[in-house]
Amino acid sequence: MPVEVVFPELAAYRARTTRLHPRPGQPGAHDSHVGGPMLWPDGETWPYCHEPHQRETEGYAPEEIRRARAAGNWPPRRTWPLAEGAEIRGPVPFIGLAQLFRRDIPGLAPGPGGADLVQLFRCPFSHGPHLERRYHLRWRQAGPTGHAEGLLVAPPEVPLLPGEHELPEPCVLHPEEVDTYPWAEDDTLPASLIARIDAWDDAQVAEHGPDAPSYQYDLSIPPGWRVGGHPSWASTGPMAVDCATCATPMRLLLTADSCEADGGSHSWIPLEDRDPTLRGPASIRGARVVAQPTRLGFGRDGDLHVFTCPTDPGHPPRWVLS
Template sequence: MSVEAVFPELVPYRVRTTRLHPRPGRPGTHDSHVGGPMLWPDDEPWPLCHEPHRSEDDGYAPDDIRRSRAAGARPSSRPWPRGEDGPVPFVALAQLFRRDIPGLVRGPGGADLVQLFRCPSAHGPYLGRRYTLRWRDAVRTERAERFLAAPPEVPLLRWEHELPEPCVLHPEEVNTYPWAEDDTLPASLIARIDAWDDAQAAEHGPDAVSYQYDLSIPPGWRVGGWPTWASTGPMAIDCASCGSPMRLLLTAEGCEMDGGSHSWMPLEDRDPALSGKESILGGPSVARPTRLRFGRDGDLHVFVCPADPGHAPRWVLA
């Protein structure tokens, strides 16, 4: 179904996004990936989180998680080590080369490689998370004499979903349209979209196509495009340094597909005779390939400043 055929007014709002389609695999240091080895010069310090961290009672050893996943089992927890309150190594989540990812914007100084990290420990009473980006010049970095063989790891992770599964990417460009709520679109257009959704549901039942989940923004990891606002409602994201409206760099999501986004599911991953979650072929390796979670199964949006890429990014769970 063409959303522009139903709502021609959306044409001026069309923005391209690149779906990354991560799948478990064996990415290398020179590849774009989620959860794989970073292109990291051996003489460069690994990023550490120096903030105070929430104390825990137990956790999961990274190697236990890896062995359990390979065996199709759940890992056993271990008592949390005491007396280790120093800096915590960030966990590498993703590495994206502009040469691989259509639409990936350049960073400070024209950087064309971005690396995403998350602190594996919770912060404060609301279990807040800390993220960081590292921008690089890909060609210059690839000329380093030696690269880090293995990053430092914490002895235990509080949750199994703190450890990403190494995934290769299969980029695909698609069109996206704004989340239809509040003032993201003209009020008259949002009213028409809501009425159309109601008519679809009345005619086709709970599996009916809807604008918000089937026609506007795809689920899963993606670069650029429009952000989703399912949990928070639309928000204005402005640069803390200069006040400029920020641009969506990247969305990270734990779930690549679910029963509510059937139209975005690749044809090879669905059973056309079924609907909803039952139609997903391949199990967790297809539906949740990275094994990561963000908040309570939300979307992590990473925004950057278009006026000055050197300004600090903003992280929004939505």
């Protein structure tokens, strides 16, 4: 039953999101993807992180990670090539996480000057005592970039990564547009509506047991990589995200998720990827290929929300782990 039938007031808060449904594959530089080759003109400087980085003693070689995944094994840990416990000195190349074309994802908000291609990068190392991460967003005009004289074939890599989950698995995308509704907590919705939603959830559990569908996990916001729509706030609780330049409330551009499916999101798993006779993780067909296709991790198995300024997308983006 559509959620608006039960709560008609939610129609005013409806927002479209595009689920990306990444699956391991062989995307090209001219494709939208997670973890594939970037459309990057040869000769243009690759993005580097110039901040101090956390000390490391061991890590995983990117090429060994790729070979181990292909063989279904776990890569070996190697001793860091620097002195034991030494600080990583000098600039570190960012890792390309994803690129998205508006031609493939019409709901993707335009960038500065109407840019229609966005590329997401992450520094593979943590920073400071709170182990913070650094991300980079690059906007492009797809047409002129695609006609560049030559494209970068082999971007720079660090010799060792601190974790296997820092290297994305190349994935093709299968976009799907769905309706989403706000996370029901604090002041994201009127208090009276949140109270009714909570009461409805309790009634569902009383009637159908602990596996009954709930608003938060089954009816409001899907898991996984997605563009636009509403942010989920499972770990942090809702927060205001305003532009640091002009104080305008920012909009959600993209969500990168550690998992595409879990035990609490049964109803969002595509029909072809689940066993209708089972519930929870056991119902997911394809196991890790479906549940964690990108092999990336964000925070404690959480979401990375990328926000941009609707007044001027050229203002610095904000990154929120939730």
